[in-house]
Amino acid sequence: xxxxxxxxxxxxxxxxxxxxxxxxxxxLELWRRATQLCLGCIGIx
Amino acid sequence: xxxxxxKPKIPFKQRLPLQQKQRKWFQGLFVLGTNSYLAGFFKGTIxxxxxxxxxxxxxxxxxxxxxxxxxxxxxxxxxISNPNQQISFYVLGFLTLVGGLVGRAVCGWAxxxxxxxxxxxxxxxPKWKPEHKELLHKLLLQLxxxxxxxxxxxxxxxxxxxxxxGDVYFCKYICPSGTLFAGIPLLSVNDQLRPLAGxxxxxxxxxxxxxxxxxxxxxRPFCRYVCPLGAIYGFFNRISLYRVRxxxxxxxxxxxxTRQCPMAVTxxxxxxSAECIRCxxxxxxxxxxxxxxxxxxxxxxxxxHVDQSGETGFGQ
Numbered sequence: 001x002x003x004x005x006x007x008x009x010x011x012x013x014x015x016x017x018x019x020x021x022x023x024x025x026x027x028l029e030l031w032r033r034a035t036q037l038c039l040g041c042i043g044i045x
Numbered sequence: 046x047x048x049x050x051x052k053p054k055i056p057f058k059q060r061l062p063l064q065q066k067q068r069k070w071f072q073g074l075f076v077l078g079t080n081s082y083l084a085g086f087f088k089g090t091i092x093x094x095x096x097x098x099x100x101x102x103x104x105x106x107x108x109x110x111x112x113x114x115x116x117x118x119x120x121x122x123x124x125i126s127n128p129n130q131q132i133s134f135y136v137l138g139f140l141t142l143v144g145g146l147v148g149r150a151v152c153g154w155a156x157x158x159x160x161x162x163x164x165x166x167x168x169x170x171p172k173w174k175p176e177h178k179e180l181l182h183k184l185l186l187q188l189x190x191x192x193x194x195x196x197x198x199x200x201x202x203x204x205x206x207x208x209x210x211g212d213v214y215f216c217k218y219i220c221p222s223g224t225l226f227a228g229i230p231l232l233s234v235n236d237q238l239r240p241l242a243g244x245x246x247x248x249x250x251x252x253x254x255x256x257x258x259x260x261x262x263x264x265r266p267f268c269r270y271v272c273p274l275g276a277i278y279g280f281f282n283r284i285s286l287y288r289v290r291x292x293x294x295x296x297x298x299x300x301x302x303t304r305q306c307p308m309a310v311t312x313x314x315x316x317x318s319a320e321c322i323r324c325x326x327x328x329x330x331x332x333x334x335x336x337x338x339x340x341x342x343x344x345x346x347x348x349x350h351v352d353q354s355g356e357t358g359f360g361q
Contacts, residue, residue: 007145010144011142011145013138014142014144017135018138018142021134024131026136029130030097030098030115030133033107034097037091038106038107038216038227040213041106041213041220041227041228042224042228043228043232043246044241044242045212
């Protein structure tokens with residue numbers, strides 16, 4: 001597979017995943033998670 | 046430990062070419078800009094505004110008091126470990142697009158923990174190059190892939206098979222960036238959190254100390270051997286738009302680039318190796334300007350100087 005083809009596949013996949021995720025509500029889920037303090041991340045668990 | 050006496054001497058005027066200056070400014074400003082919720086550092090809280098919808102490209106803990114965005118690795122583990130949620134397509138798409146655009150340039154240009162390691166490595170002490178111990182170096186290079194598979198995917202996922210919540214294992218047990226940028230600032234200011242710190246905080250503090258100490262002597266040890274986010278972006282290095290190009294006709298096989306590379310890449314042989322962080326150090330020391338780093342048309346030619354024995358003339 002040529003470099004150009006690989007790039008087209010990767011960018012198409014990226015756009016599809018990103019758009020699919022946005023439509024599915026992943027962004028809201030990410031916001032919910034990221035606005036809570038992650039106790040494990042800071043070493044409390 | 047071998048003293049680093051082989052580094053090429055760079056004439057003063059060439060010490061910081063434009064691209065290097067740009068990178069240092071970009072690194073600093075990007076990290077400051079994306080962690081600019083200053084109130085969090087004083088109150089011991091985290092930013093909860095709408096910008097947290099977006100991922101930041103680097104290993105930037107979303108529990109850092111100043112962080113305006115989300116860490117893609119933490120977000121990925123979070124979605125994998127939740128039995129009521131499918132893996133986040135949004136985060137996967139983000140990683141794919143960023144990887145396709147710039148590959149591991151994220152590590153070299155936009156990661157806060159990469160910046161800290163760069164600074165620490167400037168401390169003038171004898172340096173150690175693990176790549177001189179080839180077997181050890183090659184084995185350690187695989188560690189980040191193992192950690193990606195085990196701590197980012199399998200361990201968070203397995204409990205969800207039985208409907209239980211998994212954990213963000215990499216963030217919780219390994220990530221030194223979270224300890225440095227989130228744990229220490231929050232526990233320093235927040236009186237309610239401080240009494241809760243126990244063995245886990247001590248463990249993560251010990252890991253942070255080890256990585257920071259190693260960074261003084263070894264260039265970017267965490268990026269080289271441990272970071273699963275670097276492993277993910279590394280998959281895209283060979284096809285990314287932002288890349289290293291070597292003009293083999295102009296290359297004199299002096300080996301300066303390979304000796305200068307902070308990630309121990311043999312630049313003329315494998316300029317877009319999964320380890321390359323696109324820092325441009327190789328281009329800065331090339332006496333014939335045969336190496337270019339950036340966007341642009343692909344002008345790579347297969348390496349011509351490899352003989353049957355594999356001797357390349359680009360010794361490390």
